[in-house]
Amino acid sequence: MTKYFDRSGMEVSLSAIQCVNDVKGTAEYTYRVVCNKCNGRGERNHFYKSRCMVCNATGYSLITTRTAYTLDALRRSYPAAARKVADAEFRAKQNAVQARYSQFSIWCETHQNLLDALTAHTVKNNFLDSLKHTLSRRHPLSDKQIAVAEKILGLK
Ligand SMILES: [Zn+2]
Known part of the structure; x- marks a missing residue:
């Protein structure tokens, strides 16, 4: 539009x-x-x-x-005036990234046990490695991913 x-x-x-x-x-x-x-x-x-x-x-x-x-x-x-618009859009994008990052750090705090177990698990596992990759890009895991990971890591 x-x-x-x-x-x-x-x-x-x-x-x-x-x-x-x-x-x-x-x-x-x-x-x-x-x-x-x-x-x-x-x-x-x-x-x-x-x-x-x-x-x-x-x-x-x-x-x-x-x-x-x-x-x-x-x-x-x-x-x-055009620069002002571009600056405002840039700031809005930055704020959105910032908001996502702080949401992610809250998510990490509430899933600390799982994250510790994931870090401690060094044996090669394609599924867990893909989760580590997702987390390295600062994306939270889905409920389904968490459930499977907890099973593999023996947390549940
Ligand atoms: Zn009037």
């Missing part, structure tokens, strides 16, 4: 995207500023309800069509 961004690098919701130009990598979206007098309701509560005079009861003080850009188009037109 193509993502679109405004010229500051904020992602524009796909539901707001229209008039896509695939060649230029641009699209249009409706930019709305909520009226701060009626808070988008279009009417104001005084002693009685009345139409908001500030926004003519539309609820918005500004409704305008703006240009959205694909990341490539943003890079061409607003390189600084």
Whole structure:
């Protein structure tokens, strides 16, 4: 799915995207500023309800069509904004890796007996070796793998 961004690098919701130009990598979206007098309701509560005079009861003080850009188009037109998007995506990926690693270390702590027995088991065993390989890549073992390993290692 193509993502679109405004010229500051904020992602524009796909539901707001229209008039896509695939060649230029641009699209249009409706930019709305909520009226701060009626808070988008279009009417104001005084002693009685009345139409908001500030926004003519539309609820918005500004409704305008703006240009959205694909990341490539943003890079061409607003390189600084494109860098911001790339940096944010990089950080999100790093955080995801970090989260997986800390999940894995919690998993290791709760399976310490099994891990110790696996390390102590030095006799060649294809199944156990494949588990060691999985663990070396910081992936937890499945319940089924654990059950079989515990049987081989005599833990259960
Ligand atoms: Zn208003």
